[in-house]
Amino acid sequence: MAAEAPRLVVAPLRGDVLTAFSMEELVYSPTLGDWRTHNGIDIAANTGCSVQAVADGVIDETGKDAMGEYVIISHAAGFITKYMGLENIENLTVGKEIKSGEVIGTSGKCTGENVTDPHIHFEMSKDGVLVNPTDYLPQQ
Secondary structure: OOOOOOOOOOOOOOOOOEEEEEEEEEEOOOOEEEEEEEEEEEEOOOOOOEEEEEOOOOEEEEEEEEEEEEEEEEEEHEEEEEEEEOOOOOOOOOEEEEEEOOOOEEEEOOOOOOOOOOEEEEEEEOOEEOOHHOOOOOOO
């Protein structure tokens, strides 16, 4: 049973899940050429689609890494969400309060994973432990 979560009103964006969350079974990464766990879900998204915060929270971190631009948001009850493969996050600052459904960026090129299908990578944790986002997100 999923841990008690803050009210998740919206999904980060609408799209098919390309790669599911997998902490027990290894998933092959054609980009990296190896088998590994998958800490979140990959949601199909054409470049430029709006990405929304899933619940009210506060921005903990923004930056850029091998996956593109990313945003990390803290929510109630010890939940943290991480959105990767973004673009256009310039107006976000650490400490800014975010409302559920507020646009935090647009989908970009998530270059660190499956390069054949455009997507964003979305992770969720509870008290520092990764959880399956699909257990908490509203059904599409």
